[in-house]
Every structure is written in C-alpha cells, then in structure tokens.
Amino acid sequence: GDLAAELAVPLEAALCGGAVALGxxxxxxxxxxxxxxxxxxxDVLVVPGEGTWAQRGGRGVLYLRARVAFPQKPLxxxxxxALRNALQAWGGEGGTPKDRSSEGGWEEVRAQRVQRRAAL
Structure with missing residues (x-):
C-alpha cells in the first residue's frame, strides 16, 4: 500500500537539489x-515503489510532504x-517576485519574531 511521511529538506537542498536523508x-x-x-x-514528493507491499503485488507509493528546514542561527x-547576491542574480531570471520597494511611497515598519511553534 501507499505510505505518507514528512521529509525535512535542508534549505540548501530545497534551493539547489540534492540527497536528503529520510531515516x-x-x-x-x-x-x-x-x-x-x-x-x-x-510540496508533496512521490517515490514510486517505496510504499508497503500491496495485495495486488508490488509495492505502493511513498508520498513525502516537504518541510524546509531553515537555519536556526543568523547568518x-x-x-x-553572498546569499543576497545569489538570490538577486537568480531573481533576474524570474526566480523571485520583483522588489517594488524602490518605487517610492513605502513606509518602513519593523517586524518582531514570535516564538517558534513546537513540532507537532
């Protein structure tokens, strides 16, 4: 049958691709x-043939819901x-929305971090 699990994807792998340990x-x-x-x-990633054995023969599908793991300490x-430069270069190719803050008329406000939620 089919299985579902969560996959913690490090930020680097989420952006660049790569191998991620599932456990x-x-x-x-x-x-x-x-x-x-x-x-x-x-995002839901699909891994055919990695579910459990199905009654009809063969293995089911493993569905993985991606949880992007952001760094816990400031850069x-x-x-x-370096990251800003890379992202700005990437954004020029349609990778990120256009920054409209240079258009004028914007008011600066500061956001505060709230306590992180505990994992469910």
Missing part, C-alpha cells in the same frame, strides 16, 4: 531521497551578502 523505512532500510532543485514547503554579514 529508517518501515522495513529497516535507511533511505536517501534525491530532490530536484526548488522544493517549497508543503554572518559575509554569508548574508
């Missing part, structure tokens, strides 16, 4: 899932500059 499968195997670049939080100034 032990029900049958004890440790699985690494290859993800394509640009995985968004909540250094150097890391922030």
């Amino acid at each position: 032990p499968h029900l049958d004890g195997r440790k699985l690494r899932v290859q993800v394509e670049p640009v995985v968004s939080p909540g 250094t100034a150097r890391q922030t500059r």
Whole structure:
C-alpha cells in the first residue's frame, strides 16, 4: 500500500537539489531521497515503489510532504551578502517576485519574531 511521511529538506537542498536523508523505512532500510532543485514547503514528493507491499503485488507509493528546514542561527554579514547576491542574480531570471520597494511611497515598519511553534 501507499505510505505518507514528512521529509525535512535542508534549505540548501530545497534551493539547489540534492540527497536528503529520510531515516529508517518501515522495513529497516535507511533511505536517501534525491530532490530536484526548488522544493517549497508543503510540496508533496512521490517515490514510486517505496510504499508497503500491496495485495495486488508490488509495492505502493511513498508520498513525502516537504518541510524546509531553515537555519536556526543568523547568518554572518559575509554569508548574508553572498546569499543576497545569489538570490538577486537568480531573481533576474524570474526566480523571485520583483522588489517594488524602490518605487517610492513605502513606509518602513519593523517586524518582531514570535516564538517558534513546537513540532507537532
């Protein structure tokens, strides 16, 4: 039959693609899932043949809901500059929405961080 699980995708893999450790499968195997670049939080990834054995023969599908794991500590100034430069270059190719803040008439406000929710 089919299985469903959550996959914690590191931010780097969510943006660039790569191998992500899923952990032990029900049958004890440790699985690494290859993800394509640009995985968004909540995306559902499909891994055919990695579910449980089905009555009709063969294995079902493993459905993975992506949870993008963001860094827990702030970036250094150097890391922030490098990331901003990379994202701005990427945005020029349609990767991110246009920043309209340079159009004028915007009022600056500051957001405060609220306590992070505990994992369910």
